[in-house]
Amino acid sequence: MKSIKDLEEIRKKTLDTINLRKDQSGIRVVVGMATCGIAAGARPVLMSIMDEIKKNELADVVVAQTGCIGMCRLEPIVEVYRPGEEKVTYVKMNPSKAIRVINEHIMKGKIVDKYTIGAEEK
Amino acid sequence: MKMYRSHIMICRGTGCSSSNSEQIAKNFEEHIKAHGLQNEVIVERTGCFGLCALGPIVIIYPEASFYSMVKPEDVEEIVKEHLVKGRVVKRLLYAETVTEDRIKSINEVNFYKKQHRVALRNCGVINPENIDEYIAFDGYKALTKCLTELKPQEVIDIIKQSALRGRGGAGFPTGMKWSFAAAAPGNEKYVCCNADEGDPGAFMDRSVLEGDPHAVLEAMTIAGYAIGGNQGYIYVRAEYPIAVKRLGIAISQARAYGLLGKNILGTDFSFDIEIRLGAGAFVCGEETALIASIEGQRGMPRPRPPFPANKGLFGKPTILNNVETYANVCTIINEGPEWFTSMGTEKSKGTKVFALGGKINHTGLVEVPMGTTMREIIYEIGGGCPNGKAFKAAQTGGPSGGCIPESKLDVPIDYDNLIALGSMMGSGGLIVMDEDNCMVDIARFFLEFTCDESCGKCTPCREGTKRMLEILDKITKGQGEMEDIDKLENLAKNIKNSALCALGQTAPNPILSTLRYFRDEYEAHIRDKKCPAGVCQALLQYTISKEKCKGCGICAKQCPATAISGKPKETYVIDQEKCIKCGVCMQKCPFKAISKG
Known part of the structure; x- marks a missing residue:
């Protein structure tokens, strides 16, 4: 027997996991997962991003993957789209860098400048 | 998770x-x-x-x-x-x-652009066998609200204000039905769901049950609370195995969560639901026949009044609503009646689900606001007729409804407009016909169906449909006389006025509406002994054109009845006595020299 509180609990928990089936207006984190990306270690990056999102219960963040962006030497590449802001491209990522991006950029809105493509190309 | x-x-x-x-x-x-x-x-x-x-x-x-x-x-x-x-x-x-x-x-694609999904809101979005996913998208929120914040009368008032009308076809105001049952004396009352979708070509209710079974269970529970009933029955046909299975799973999940059974959500309201399987008789979609069938008796209608709201299942006050009607209830409670009345026309609010079938490109299930025109549904959503054929008519309401010709396609669809056109909303089957369909043959097809499905209890339906079918048979065989049309019209009007239940009262509709819009086709069958669409076999004649025939002899070789004769390089001839009208010669002729008419 469930109480009304239990129902609310189920609703919230399940919604977190299936919300991506509804129209998305939140943040999108896109990981380059072509052969080059995978070879450079994109999969562990993707997994750490997902774990971190789950840990912090970031329900409106969508993790997607994309193909080769054409800068294979800079893989793994992660792009962050925040609504109304310019896309930010992070390059040469690894799991710990990815976690930092989630903690600072996604959660606090602070771009991690030194991992961006701009910093790399200087 | x-x-x-x-x-x-x-x-x-x-x-x-x-x-x-x-x-x-x-x-x-x-x-x-x-x-x-x-x-x-x-x-x-x-x-x-x-x-x-x-x-x-x-x-x-x-x-x-x-x-x-x-x-x-x-x-x-x-x-x-x-x-x-x-x-x-x-x-x-x-x-x-x-x-x-x-x-x-x-959502940018034509098929979905004009749709608005209310009853189908969860179909294709959730896993129907997982109650948690239903709960996530506001499932059982309406029930919670009703049980904790609203009195039964307030629930009925909300449904009344929403102006929701029965989606099974007749369009009776749902709130009114509930209030009659609530006012009826007695403390044993029943909530039934009509899932006996019998129209050929209709599959709206099946899809709701398969895609979102909890929406129906929740709405029935709300209805039980509103009228003071503690037991519900879903009458569903056994030929819907997936729907039956998912309903069963949904009921046991709801029971496990305490959303069905004793003291729902810790309140003192108790309600449970059982499934009753129907054997697929069309007449059991009629409310009194359906109730008799649940009781274990032969599925036959009885005269009304008394209406089920006063004397229904086991002689107790009962409400019976269609699947799609229930599928609208929870959203109305959650979003408010004003939200619901903001969609639709003056007298028909909300949306309607249609099952598109027949000669149409996008066969499938669509849900549009009331007031959408048939043209939008058929051309913009449905993609028009395949193979570039010309549209002829659309049948709404299945064997109880009528056809809508090209000239009436721009009428906004609602309950009253369709009645004025000589058709009816019906449960939502929409069968599209193109230039290759013979309207007399269509009328004959539907009559054959109602004649088969007549339960035989009342004479007008049992005998009348049979007589009408005989006349139609005669006409399609080229043996009709002009006075047959008058006979048909007379019979149709009498049956409409005297049959016991809706099955008989609506059975003449396909004839009346085809006579109204396609009388010329009847006359062509009778006077000219021709079927303009080339469907009625007895009236067909295959002929070989002298100009086009090159005398190759392929037709003669292919003819299974050896009805074609001739010499090479001369025009071949079809012996009409022997011809069985199979059409093989026409298909095989490399010069398109054979025509039918």
């Missing part, structure tokens, strides 16, 4: 299931495991997406990529490309979503 970055939604409605969508789901699971993605990607089996013509359909989130006509052997490619490398497999996408420079979202 686990988080997955990607959800693969596979349609397991009846349509896609019959084209092997379970195998597709299994292949996905297998290949996902083979690529080690089982912790990131989840496969969900879901309800109908509506575009049944292009099934099996698979939607992959978060991209919402809409794959159509997927075959089990395509799955490996989708997993390798889309799931592993993030590259959408364009070749398999629904063609209308692919433009040169980008992939359109599904």
